[in-house]
Amino acid sequence: MTGADNVVWLGTPAFPEAARSALADSRLRTNLRRATGTIRDKRLAVAAELEDWEELRETAAAIKRHTLRHLDHHLLRLEKAVTAAGGVVHWAADAADANRIVTYLVKQTGADEVVKVKSMATQEIGLNEALADAGIRAYETDLAELIVQLGGDRPSHILVPAIHRGRSEIREIFRREMGEWGRPAPEDLTDEPRDLAEAARLHLREKFLRTKVAVSGANFAAADTGTIAVVESEGNGRMCLTLPETLITVMGIEKVLPSFADLDVFLQLLPRSSTGERMNPYTSLWTGVTEGDGPQHFHLVLLDNGRTATLADEVGRQALACIRCSACLNVCPVYERTGGHAYGSVYPGPIGAVLTPQLVGIENAASLPFASTLCGACYDACPVKINIPEVLVHLRAEAVEAKRRGRLLPTTEGLAMKAAGVVLGSPRRLAAVQRLAAVGARLVARDGRIGALPGPFARWSGTRDTPAPARESLRAWWRRTRTPTNDDARTAAEGEGRR
């Protein structure tokens, strides 16, 4: 399996092209603006309620740093604790490995269908598709995931996968598709949220009561006790976690926490950062199996799929601290305009722009680190203080290096940067270019402003006038109007002499 295959679905165009079609969809933009704006305001309000919010963030960041530095140790502790509690631990190096393990485990039970709790990890490896290939049907039970699945769609948000859909669209999807998957939607279904929820409830209940195998993700796993935690809003997850006979959890290896007590910190940060709630409605915790209560067979699949490689990068590894709260998506001005699909990965938004290229290799997602203005809103919002702008520029350097390695001739951009470097390498050359620019601009400017520009600047000048460079640069003005001090002369001479 190549790098590009393991985070579904990286077959999309580069970000700028994908963004262009998203921007053309005005309904998408309206839905996104409303939804992200609402969550953003709620998040700020509930975070402000906690006096120790900043300390909590710092603590969470420290726990994550420590865990990632000793990840091998904590994973082995987790394996031991889960095994002792009656669970079975499996290690998956990549997506194909994980899919093979889960398919095998489901087949062993004799079942040909599974219910699923919303899980990023199984989205990442394309588990539903792999199960379908093996004749096993996977039912998404999270309401938004259900909408996405019935719509033959892809999630566009980490927490609100159907954020791009309005309620009338959802009604259409339910009426058209529910019958294909099980209990159909009522004939007279309206687009009232209550009616839509009721239709989903009846459709799903049939599956919860019938299905013998569940697949879940994990928000956290405590290494000391072997306890797995799933946090959700609807209770559909809890149905999956308690009713079936067999439970298979697929978890990225970075989700482990050293101890059960660490949940104290993260269960305060996660709901506030994600949904703007003080506490999420359902927090399910389970430790192995308990006779006569809940699933009697529990399997934990620990997924690497590029994470160990990411861990090796000292700057980039902080992306593995992500708790998938999606606060960075909701504050990102780029995400707000494009939605998640433009990022071409199950991990969209700012965190996706730093995580995806690391999981799949920078050469397979080179446009993502550039899908940001580096405005820094994501870093401010991140509950575990991932310095996303720092990782973005770090990965941009890697993207440029990867491109350099792969070609004999430099790119146009590379040549332009080189030329700019030569000019900016010397004050004398910069002054010469400034004089040239001033003369050139006078030829094309009208009222001191320049309209259409050629080449790479055409896209800039399509919507903006550009001011003409000044007739006299500041350095020229300074030389003309001021007697140079000794110091000015010294620095100028040194600046020239060295090169």
Add this chain to the structure above:
Amino acid sequence: MRIALFITCFNDTMFPRTGRAVTELLERLGHTVEFPQGQTCCGQMHFNTGYRPETLPMVRRFAEVFAGYDAVVAPSGSCAGMVRDHHRVVAAQYGDSALAEAVEQVVPTVYELSELLVDVLGVTDVGAYFPHRVTYHPTCHSLRMLRVGDRPLRLLRAVKGIDLVELPDAESCCGFGGTFALKNADVSNAMLADKMRHVQDTGAEILSAGDNSCLTHIGGGLSRLRTGVGTMHLAEILAATEGDVR
């Protein structure tokens, strides 16, 4: 105080009037301003576009040219942010220990204009007079890299005659982002459209900011739409005095 002006390559070429305004303003406040002629660029464009090794000569030049001043002032939040946040990174990654030491010496002396005025020189009323309706866009790097907070607004509120109006959704990025405006032109334009709408909603004659790059982007859009709203760097408003035709 002996203050070196780091004009930044962009202002030097496009907006020398901003550099003249900084000079007038600081001299009016009784300080000595010097312009080290060896200066060129902070390297932000190269660094942020991924051309990291190419940034090294500029980091080296900056550390040498600006060594030994009481303070270095830049009328640009993003260039000041580049120096403060990233010159150490470049020096550590590609330079030698002498460069790392030189960068360590110079970085703490570098300030964005509003920081220098409020924190170092201790003034908020700089004696300016500017009888116009103005709104202020707090540029992302000033806001979130440098954390200048409300310093620019405190300076503007003390300006005589000014009618300072709040910009709705002020802290949202304008969509410039350096080479982002070229690489992701469509998203940049969508962000620009929203920013322009908010600026026009204020009814201001002038949009001000601490970064001419953001103002070039927003002002270029406002000019193309013939809105009649002008742009002006914070320094130019603070330098304006009674009888001044600015």
